[in-house]
Amino acid sequence: MGPSPAVHRLAVSRSSVLTSAAIDVEFLDLIDAVQSVADGVLFGATYALLGIGFTLVFGVMHKINLSYAAASIGAAYASLLILAVIKAPPILVFLMAAAAGGVAGGLVYLIGFKFIPFANPLATLMSTVGLLLLIDEIIVHTTAGVPLNYPALYSDVIVRVGAFNLRGDLMFIFALCCVCMVALLLLLYRTRLGLATRAVSQQPTASELCGISITRVNVLTFVITGVVGGVAGAMTGAAIGILSPLLSLPLTVKGLIVTVVGGLGSIPGAIMAGLVVGGLENLFQFFRGVSERDLYIMLLLFVFLVFRPGGFFAMPAGRD
């Protein structure tokens, strides 16, 4: 006679518990990975904003402003000045960053772009490199190189969705970035200024003949992208919690990657690419750790460029 039916049933149920425990561990890993990606995508909204700034300037002037990320971080630093004067709520600090970004944008145009001949992209490239170094040094000088704390909103809020935790501060950052993007798209496609900007990007000489002042459009483009950059800088500070001059170089590289992957000149592309890069960055970090994470991003970019040089949404090729 074999084991009693009761014992048999116990044995069966224990083994099924063990199996489901094994599945649970794999399931947990998967959840962690997805959690990582989700966090990354939310943070990727800041990359998207940076990408938009790079791509918009490229679209209008056909030049890259390499100092953009540094100016954005600089604007975030500038917004901290307001805290030195009054105990302002974070929202005010963020707004101040946006305003500082706009001012910085106008200045960058004046000293880095306006007086250099249009047909000399190398000189503009170098001048923006000079501006990048200059802005970094100004930051280091005024803060003695010490990282500063940056305010964040909803950092103690955690929203549970099923098995996932969504950080409140990241969600706010994501939401604010989305508001910024929508506002920019409205500006570009529903206002006369936006129309003028798009005209200048396609045919500068003809636009001038139609009475559009190229200088005005360029200045406004830089100011607007500066505002967007200020928001991006502030949100980066809010997400990480601190600001440091060491941020500008990696952010420049990430911003450029996003711009190129999305397609130079394409705003929807930059948005998509920003979220993708944010998510992938965290995914690589989850699987291979921080030290190898960036290596894979770089290789991915290189491969991407070889097989799809136009990015997600390349600008359509013209007849000439």
Add this chain to the structure above:
Amino acid sequence: MDFYLGLLQIIGVHTILGLSAYCVLLTGQVSLAQAGFFAIGAYVAGMLTVLAQWPVIPALGASAVVAGAIACAVGFPALRVKGLMLVVATIAFGEAVRLFFFNFTYQVQAGHLMLGPHGAEGFRQIRYFPEHGWTTLDVMLFIWAVVALVMAAIWWLDRSRAGAVLRAVGEDEFAAQSSGINITAVKVSAMTIGGVIAGIGGGIFAHYTTHIEHVQFGVVLATFAVAYPILGGLSSVFGTLLAVIFIQGFLIEGLRFMGDWRNLLFGALIVLAMNVRPRGLLDAGTVLALKRLIVSRKD
């Protein structure tokens, strides 16, 4: 005295780096990958002299070949991306190389020491020069002999039809194609030559600093590499040399007395220079004028 010799060494090596970017820039490709080829040259030459006991000149030759081969391989996909996208692609490549060496460890026991590259810590004890009795002066002269050689080679190339062909491709690819120029071959060749030169420079760099690590080969070095030829003007190799002397000699060393303000001035000066003289210190007009001056002096 050693201080000035050291400064001359830095200027020499940076000139080689700048010249590697010069060739590529002539064809209109803005490549921020030169620091990557430089790094490859440094690690290859270092490993050959330290781990395989090679003499330094064959080691430099090997680093030139390896860096050149990788540059050639990079040159082909680089054809598919134009203009500013190439800037990003080469930044990505350079960073990938740096991150590779950040994670690269290959060590060999030698007595009580472990020799060889060691990940984030870098590659220490590249002591070929001291072990073989080279003084600082010897090293400096060696570096400048190489600089002179490379400059002479490029100067000669510039005067030949190849130089005009490179510049024609850089100026207008459609017109160059329609004039019978194989732009694929030209652009990849330029990238390869740039890689070879950068590899040699990197190999020398590894030996005179005796300790290399990934941080040194980042975006900043890559930017310096193209900054020298752009600031110096693409019309003559001497422009690059002048730019290196000016930046490394005058700005970085000469203004040391200014302390921290020196770095601020650096960025501001670049911006000013590009606004005032967009084509660089020695632009085409200046070079022609100088040539005429020299010719008229001879008469």
Add this chain to the structure above:
Amino acid sequence: MVLDLQGLTKHFGGVRAVDGIDLHVARSEILGLIGPNGSGKSTIINLICGLFPLTAGRVVFDGADISNQPTHARVTLGIARTFQNIRLFGQLTVWQNLWVAQNSGEQRNQNFFWRWLGGSRGAREEIDRTLELFGLSHKRDELAGNLAFGEQRRLEFARALSAKPTLLLLDEPAAGMNAEEIDELDIRIRNLRRDGITVLLIEHHVELVMSVADRIAVLNFGQKIAEGTPIAVQADPEVRAAYLGTAAAA
């Protein structure tokens, strides 16, 4: 037949720039190609040179199908062109502009690197001769970008000839020229025929085309609407309609 275009087609997205063109040019002939703006004339030149990939059709040169050859190879085979808006190498000297385009018989046999260094005595003398022929010797060491407009046009022409072509494609060479310069151009084009070079001439300047061309083909909206001697084409009602509108043709 030097050049035979068979069913040449090029679409840019929805735009049919060139739509099934059949055209041939006989040896030492001067074929004029005219048509309203946007009719596809420049596109045809770009297709013959290989600057644009074909959507359909074949380009046959000297009996060989060159449709898949890269541009520089076609130049070595003997096709050269000028550009409608001058595309000189402005940062190179006049002499260097001719030097890079040089494609002498001896060079065709040299391998890639030797051509790069290209400095034989004979080659240099040839360039000097070309400069003299085009009245540019005195500007030998001047940057091409600093030349006057007329000189630039002459240099563009000279550069195309430096490639020693059997077929020369001229894209609106008379644009922006005054009457004197056009007369000079007329003579130069006739001299080409004397030297055995075949010419495909795109021009808006009707008098020049009528004077110089052996045959004329007319394009409109990417299609060939007429072909024949200058006089026959002038009288063709469809041609008049294309240029002047249907009322005038009636």
